[in-house]
Amino acid sequence: MKQVVSVKRRALAANEERAEAIRSRFSNSGTLVVNLISSPGSGKTTLLEATVRALNGELGTAVIEGDVATENDADRIRALGVPAHQILTGGACHLDARQIEQALEDSRLPEVDILFIENVGNLICPTTYDLGEDFKVVLLSVTEGDDKPVKYPAIFARAEVAVITKSDLLPHVPFDLESAQSQIVSLNPNGAIVVTSSLAGEGLDDWLDLLRQRLQVKRQSRG
Amino acid sequence: MKQVVSVKRRALAANEERAEAIRSRFSNSGTLVVNLISSPGSGKTTLLEATVRALNGELGTAVIEGDVATENDADRIRALGVPAHQILTGGACHLDARQIEQALEDSRLPEVDILFIENVGNLICPTTYDLGEDFKVVLLSVTEGDDKPVKYPAIFARAEVAVITKSDLLPHVPFDLESAQSQIVSLNPNGAIVVTSSLAGEGLDDWLDLLRQRLQVKRQSRG
Numbered sequence: 001m002k003q004v005v006s007v008k009r010r011a012l013a014a015n016e017e018r019a020e021a022i023r024s025r026f027s028n029s030g031t032l033v034v035n036l037i038s039s040p041g042s043g044k045t046t047l048l049e050a051t052v053r054a055l056n057g058e059l060g061t062a063v064i065e066g067d068v069a070t071e072n073d074a075d076r077i078r079a080l081g082v083p084a085h086q087i088l089t090g091g092a093c094h095l096d097a098r099q100i101e102q103a104l105e106d107s108r109l110p111e112v113d114i115l116f117i118e119n120v121g122n123l124i125c126p127t128t129y130d131l132g133e134d135f136k137v138v139l140l141s142v143t144e145g146d147d148k149p150v151k152y153p154a155i156f157a158r159a160e161v162a163v164i165t166k167s168d169l170l171p172h173v174p175f176d177l178e179s180a181q182s183q184i185v186s187l188n189p190n191g192a193i194v195v196t197s198s199l200a201g202e203g204l205d206d207w208l209d210l211l212r213q214r215l216q217v218k219r220q221s222r223g
Numbered sequence: 224m225k226q227v228v229s230v231k232r233r234a235l236a237a238n239e240e241r242a243e244a245i246r247s248r249f250s251n252s253g254t255l256v257v258n259l260i261s262s263p264g265s266g267k268t269t270l271l272e273a274t275v276r277a278l279n280g281e282l283g284t285a286v287i288e289g290d291v292a293t294e295n296d297a298d299r300i301r302a303l304g305v306p307a308h309q310i311l312t313g314g315a316c317h318l319d320a321r322q323i324e325q326a327l328e329d330s331r332l333p334e335v336d337i338l339f340i341e342n343v344g345n346l347i348c349p350t351t352y353d354l355g356e357d358f359k360v361v362l363l364s365v366t367e368g369d370d371k372p373v374k375y376p377a378i379f380a381r382a383e384v385a386v387i388t389k390s391d392l393l394p395h396v397p398f399d400l401e402s403a404q405s406q407i408v409s410l411n412p413n414g415a416i417v418v419t420s421s422l423a424g425e426g427l428d429d430w431l432d433l434l435r436q437r438l439q440v441k442r443q444s445r446g
Contacts, residue, residue, distance in 0.1 A: 144264025
């Protein structure tokens with residue numbers, strides 16, 4: 001077991017180096033990089049569809065999709081005229097910085113204002129892998145239950161933004177919004193929480209304003 | 224990377240040995256062991272609550288709960304008067320056979336007819352870890368989207384039973400039931416599919432009959 005731990009520690013240290021190189025590259029270009037993490041089916045791709053559609057004409061966006069199998073998610077983004085690169089992990093339960101570096105060599109990924117990385121559907125493994133992003137976003141759909149933040153505390157503590165999704169389904173499911181929000185606040189007192197429905201449109205303006213603001217802060221800090 | 228792979232292979236081989244020991248123990252006792260796997264929030268605990276409640280007085284049941292954090296799920300089962308043992312994995316994204324062996328030393332876990340193991344909420348990592356179960360059950364809630372079987376093919380190919388959950392929400396979500404079912408059938412032509420709503424009660428009789436039948440077959444094969 002000790003050997004597994006030390007191999008994993010070395011892998012994480014190597015990942016950290018590559019992530020810093022990615023961060024430095026995008027610090028120069030002024031591109032905001034956002035790493036989206038959630039369970040399968042929490043609505044990451046649907047939120048991205050609504051996001052790139054809304055920002056179209058205002059900001060340049062691109063998406064790196066991570067999945068165990070299929071190009072389906074990249075195809076959904078490309079159908080909106082937005083460049084997307086699909087990473088297939090085979091069996092792996094998270095993306096790593098090396099895969100992002102390789103994806104960035106894809107000539108179809110232009111320099112953009114905001115690069116979204118949609119991680120593999122998983123609330124656990126992606127938590128510890130830095131991809132060179134500006135910040136992590138964790139999504140939690142109201143259909144998953146209001147008990148999830150305390151059951152998966154690491155990602156809710158580490159993600160600077162929590163997006164509660166599928167709010168249009170609140171009338172149909174037993175989900176205590178206040179309880180979920182207060183768990184998230186206690187795990188991450190400085191984080192932001194946005195409540196959205198990508199299908200009904202609720203909260204999307206808040207989410208888009210948050211992205212615009214973070215992009216502006218990043219560019220101002222570049223001087 | 225090669226070293227990581229070989230360490231992982233050795234860990235899996237060691238796990239396999241322990242799993243076989245567990246399988247042999249429950250072959251002797253005639254206990255049916257069911258390993259439930261799904262994303263966080265697909266309704267594993269809620270299905271188990273409905274199941275042990277329905278079987279109460281007819282069959283003895285117990286539950287081993289796997290979670291990254293909190294005893295909440297075991298507490299929900301215990302509240303129904305059914306013995307439950309909580310395994311906390313810290314950060315690990317799946318249960319392993321060693322943890323099941325240790326849980327079985329818990330004197331509060333009596334000999335029962337059906338032992339349910341609720342794995343950590345994750346559609347990827349638990350797939351390759353044999354826990355000595357008779358069969359794996361994968362759950363997919365209709366709110367997660369009908370594209371999930373082909374995106375997470377390994378678990379849908381390996382689980383002998385797929386339970387589609389939260390069918391009461393079908394009128395409110397874009398979920399093509401036929402498409403999901405046909406993906407599951409193509410990944411696992413010999414598997415069983417049950418459509419359920421633990422809250423509304425739909426399909427629970429089919430699920431309970433499946434459990435009774437598998438228990439009967441196991442005991443008959445013991446001779």
